[in-house]
Amino acid sequence: MKPEIYLDNNATTHPSDEVREALSTAINQDFGNASSEHRSGEKTRRAIMQARDSVALLLGAKSESIVFGSGVTELNYWVLTNALRGHQSPHLVTSQVEHSCVIETANILEAEGIRVTRMPVGRDGRLDIDSLTAAVADGGTFVSVQWANNETGVIQPIREIAAICRRFKVPFHCDAAQATGRLRVNFSGTGIDYLTASAHKMHGPTGIGALCVKEPRTLQPLFRGGNQETGLRPGTENTLGIIGFGRAASEREGSFDAAVEVITKLRDQFESLVLSAIPQIEINGSTEDRLCNSTNMMFPGLDGAAIVALLDREGIRCSQSSACTSNRPEPSYVLRAMGLSEDEAFASVRFSFSNQNTMVEVETAAAKLVSIVARLSGFQSPPSQSDYLQGAAKHEV
Ligand SMILES: Cc1ncc(COP(=O)(O)O)c(C=O)c1O
Structure with missing residues (x-):
């Protein structure tokens, strides 16, 4: 061959050598369930905490703002449906070049009667800021724009978009699946309300992603049935995935x-x-x-x-x-x-x-x-x- x-x-x-090593060590360590009171449980809680700190550092976020989930597809769907369903006069402003998971979520919401504006882009792949401002001014209640495109790598003017959203007091979600680890993502300093990132785009494992959320109380739990991730994303944690994500993040940060x-x-x-x-x-x-x-x-x-x-x-x-x-x-x-x-x-x-x-x-x-x-x-x-x-x-x- x-x-x-x-x-x-x-x-x-492909997972980096450091990530492979961290995963292989972790899988041989007989971790406990992070919800258990005993020492094995404590060891797992500490490992998850450390990984959360590393992911937060790379994303420029506080550790408390990180919620782990299965990846950006899940987290994007959660953030968008949470913000628009149940809103009195919901209006999603997004772009025509989002990842298919956002495109499909927008289509689902539209089929439910929610207004969706899909911003066009120029030949350069970039959104026109004036048109975006007009759409937000025209009753936009939530904005979702990716940081960088998965097919072309084109970067959107995220800081300007965040400023417009702040001016109109409209929450802003940014899909940073491709941007994370390839450009400096500064969640806290950029004024983004929700940011989503995925480990497998930066030499971590598949099936693990992170949501940074400025105000966790704006989120309804993704589903019910447990207290993990402060009850927002229940279910026994994907400990290996989280450890692998943490290692990939600290490796890139370093x-x-x-x-x-x-x-x-x-x-x-x-x-x-x-x-x-x-x-x-x-x-x-x-x-x-x-x-x-x-x-x-x-x-x-x-x-x-x-x-x-x-x-x-x-x-x-x-x-x-x-x-x-x-x-x-x-x-x-x-x-x-x-x-x-x-x-x-x-x-x-x-x-x-x-x-x-x-x-x-x-x-x-x-x-x-x-x-x-x-x-x-x-x-x-x-x-x-x-x-x-x-x-x-x-x-x-
Ligand atoms: C911009 C963007 N958003 C979302 C996703 C989906 O991420 P995940 O594989 O973590 O569900 C991808 C993956 O290709 C992506 O490139």
């Missing part, structure tokens, strides 16, 4: 700037190699307001799904749109909302990097991509068949 080059870190990341620098260099080198070989490629979305680890490339006239499949055969993992929607044969709604045509959306591929990648991997992947594009463009129609071949031939390995 070919060695794997994993460039799909926006779908999920090397934040260095990690971001490494990831940026890897992504930029990949882009530079591919773009210099195939200048026809376009990068989808803003290249300025963008996560350090993401690039979404459009290969005019080619089939992105074919590129993904051929790279997969070479051991290189990437994807066409978000992992949660990729089994649907539809063009990416995120790219469509940015104004790309169906063909352009189908011609696009997402590459997402992490500090576990190496420069050799990046250079190998770029060379393979260039050669695959050359091969595909040999039997695809224009726009730029001969240009593709000319550019690619120089770099083929």
